[in-house]
Amino acid sequence: MLSNLLYIFRIAPGAVRKSLFWELLHGIFVASPTGMLLLIIWELFEPEPDQRKIWWIAGIMGGMLLLQFYIASKTLLASNQMTFQLSNTLRLKLGNHLQRLSMGYFKKRDPGDLASVVLQDVANFETIFGHTVGNIAGAVFATLTLSVFLFAVDWRLALLLIAALPLGYLFVKIANWVITKQGAKLVLARNATGARFLEYVQGIRFIKSYGMTGAHFKSLERAMRDFKKASIRTEALPGPFVLLAAIIFELFFLGMVGLGVGYFETGTLSIPVLIAFLIMGYRLYEPLKVVLVDYVTLRYMNISLTRIIDLLKAEEQEWEEDCPPEHFDIAFDHVNFSYTGDENVLKGISFYIPEKSMVALVGPSGSGKTTIANLIARFWDAQQGSVMIGGIDIQLLAPHTVYQMISEVFQEVYLFDDTVYNNILIGNPKASKEQVWQAAKAAQCQEFIRSLPQGMETRVGEGGSRLSGGQKQRVSIARAMLKDAPIVLLDEATASLDPENEVYIQRAIQQLVKDKTVVVIAHKLQTIKNANQIIVLDQGRIKETGDHTYLMEVGGLYTQLWNQQQKAQSWKIKTMMPANEI
Numbered sequence: 001m002l003s004n005l006l007y008i009f010r011i012a013p014g015a016v017r018k019s020l021f022w023e024l025l026h027g028i029f030v031a032s033p034t035g036m037l038l039l040i041i042w043e044l045f046e047p048e049p050d051q052r053k054i055w056w057i058a059g060i061m062g063g064m065l066l067l068q069f070y071i072a073s074k075t076l077l078a079s080n081q082m083t084f085q086l087s088n089t090l091r092l093k094l095g096n097h098l099q100r101l102s103m104g105y106f107k108k109r110d111p112g113d114l115a116s117v118v119l120q121d122v123a124n125f126e127t128i129f130g131h132t133v134g135n136i137a138g139a140v141f142a143t144l145t146l147s148v149f150l151f152a153v154d155w156r157l158a159l160l161l162i163a164a165l166p167l168g169y170l171f172v173k174i175a176n177w178v179i180t181k182q183g184a185k186l187v188l189a190r191n192a193t194g195a196r197f198l199e200y201v202q203g204i205r206f207i208k209s210y211g212m213t214g215a216h217f218k219s220l221e222r223a224m225r226d227f228k229k230a231s232i233r234t235e236a237l238p239g240p241f242v243l244l245a246a247i248i249f250e251l252f253f254l255g256m257v258g259l260g261v262g263y264f265e266t267g268t269l270s271i272p273v274l275i276a277f278l279i280m281g282y283r284l285y286e287p288l289k290v291v292l293v294d295y296v297t298l299r300y301m302n303i304s305l306t307r308i309i310d311l312l313k314a315e316e317q318e319w320e321e322d323c324p325p326e327h328f329d330i331a332f333d334h335v336n337f338s339y340t341g342d343e344n345v346l347k348g349i350s351f352y353i354p355e356k357s358m359v360a361l362v363g364p365s366g367s368g369k370t371t372i373a374n375l376i377a378r379f380w381d382a383q384q385g386s387v388m389i390g391g392i393d394i395q396l397l398a399p400h401t402v403y404q405m406i407s408e409v410f411q412e413v414y415l416f417d418d419t420v421y422n423n424i425l426i427g428n429p430k431a432s433k434e435q436v437w438q439a440a441k442a443a444q445c446q447e448f449i450r451s452l453p454q455g456m457e458t459r460v461g462e463g464g465s466r467l468s469g470g471q472k473q474r475v476s477i478a479r480a481m482l483k484d485a486p487i488v489l490l491d492e493a494t495a496s497l498d499p500e501n502e503v504y505i506q507r508a509i510q511q512l513v514k515d516k517t518v519v520v521i522a523h524k525l526q527t528i529k530n531a532n533q534i535i536v537l538d539q540g541r542i543k544e545t546g547d548h549t550y551l552m553e554v555g556g557l558y559t560q561l562w563n564q565q566q567k568a569q570s571w572k573i574k575t576m577m578p579a580n581e582i
């Protein structure tokens with residue numbers, strides 16, 4: 001836990017130092033009046049007590065108590081400032097860090113779990129840290145100050161009182177162990193509940209339409225039940241060990257009383273010292289008992305902190321120079337790539353796409369077309385070989401520099417719950433109103449935007465839910481058009497569209513790809529017949545390359561796929577025609 005706390009403290013060292021200073025001062029001011037009480041008792045038991053001295057000490061004690069209020073408020077302020085500075089900086093750091101992680105990292109992790117680190121774990125850290133760390137630091141400093149007084153008065157009794165600490169700590173350690181074990185289960189149960197809930201809400205349409213409400217709610221219910229069980233166990237199981245630690249303190253205090261009385265009877269301890277130990281000895285444990293509970297919660301916080309730090313330590317995509325290329329030809333040189341680290345899904349891929357030409361990636365499902373597009377966009381990094389744009393290995397470039405060079409139009413369109421205008425503007429936030437309208441026009445959006453209740457200012461709903469599939473795609477093309485990036489990655493977007501929308505989108509795409517280096521993931525071979533180059537993939541390898549005419553002459557996989565599609569097409573036309581026309 002200490003190493004986690006030190007890691008976090010380095011995030012805002014100034015605020016931490018300031019808070020520690022006030023905690024130390026506060027600890028001294030809390031403990032000192034009790035020490036002074038000892039001096040008064042001492043004086044009272046003198047044969048001729050010095051009244052002036054007693055009043056002086058009482059005066060200083062009173063002054064210290066008054067100052068204590070001021071110091072306590074400063075300590076609280078510094079502790080709150082430190083907590084919020086730490087949690088704020090943590091949130092910003094996590095936000096920045098997430099941007100620099102590869103898509104591979106996001107695919108590996110459950111999105112619900114990732115969201116829970118950023119939202120719940122940081123909030124958990126903020127609440128617990130804010131309420132406990134100050135108390136613990138204050139208690140440690142107060143106990144230290146009191147111990148110094150007690151040792152100065154009688155080291156034998158002081159030693160006995162202090163001897164309780166390691167034994168008490170042993171039980172705290174056992175409680176910690178239980179919390180760490182139980183807390184990990186609690187976090188898992190919490191994440192499972194979050195993930196089931198997310199799944200339930202996101203899939204509600206399918207759950208309803210397939211009548212799965214009961215079955216799916218049951219899995220959510222089960223997750224919630226497990227979460228409740230884990231929460232109760234986390235609260236209940238460490239309790240007895242914490243209680244045992246508190247009992248140890250009581251026992252050692254009783255032992256100290258017995259030893260004190262014994263020393264008094266043998267004449268090695270005076271009455272004032274015994275009284276001082278009866279008062280101060282008990283006070284020595286008081287802050288520690290409060291802290292025991294705090295320390296246990298702190299361990300729970302540590303589980304969250306470990307998850308935050310693990311995320312912060314996840315490897316970022318690196319780069320060496322951030323100088324964008326001047327040309328936009330694309331080259332793959334003996335690229336091997338695996339998503340999982342075992343079997344390669346791309347095997348020894350090499351090809352060259354001249355600037356401003358169009359290449360189509362063709363092949364059966366799972367042959368690696370989308371993976372090639374993912375590597376060009378630097379969503380993932382190739383493990384072997386290199387991917388180059390304009391002669392520069394893209395692993396030398398910052399991911400955001402690569403994203404700036406590329407526009408993507410994929411089948412799955414994501415629109416933000418904002419206006420149509422703002423969704424297009426994402427392509428180039430500096431664009432003028434005129435430019436946004438031009439992009440919308442070129443992407444064949446003008447007509448349907450005009451028919452919307454508030455035109456461009458109409459909100460599209462979560463994920464663009466208020467627009468049709470074809471309209472969403474045209475908005476995404478308008479966005480890409482506005483971005484005007486020199487490379488266009490196109491996952492042939494027309495696969496699931498009706499003929500009218502298909503015509504609109506084909507027109508929009510023709511506008512988008514003018515004078516660009518274009519990579520099309522092709523599903524309908526008819527649409528890429530005129531591509532400058534067609535790369536035919538099969539099981540992660542390049543089978544054939546060339547233009548349509550050449551590939552048809554070769555009579556390999558491409559010809560096979562082409563013939564299959566032609567046959568399917570004529571079958572479709574036949575089934576759509578009235579029987580007497582066939």
Ligand SMILES: Nc1ncnc2c1ncn2[C@@H]1O[C@H](COP(=O)(O)OP(=O)(O)OP(=O)(O)O)[C@@H](O)[C@H]1O
Pocket residue numbers: 107339340345363364365366367368369370371372
């Ligand atoms: N995120 C991922 N994690 C692990 N394996 C993946 C991932 N994405 C794709 N794959 C695997 O990589 C291989 C290539 O997939 P890819 O999506 O590139 O194929 P594709 O040719 O685009 O297929 P389709 O035409 O069906 O879209 C497949 O075997 C697929 O199962």
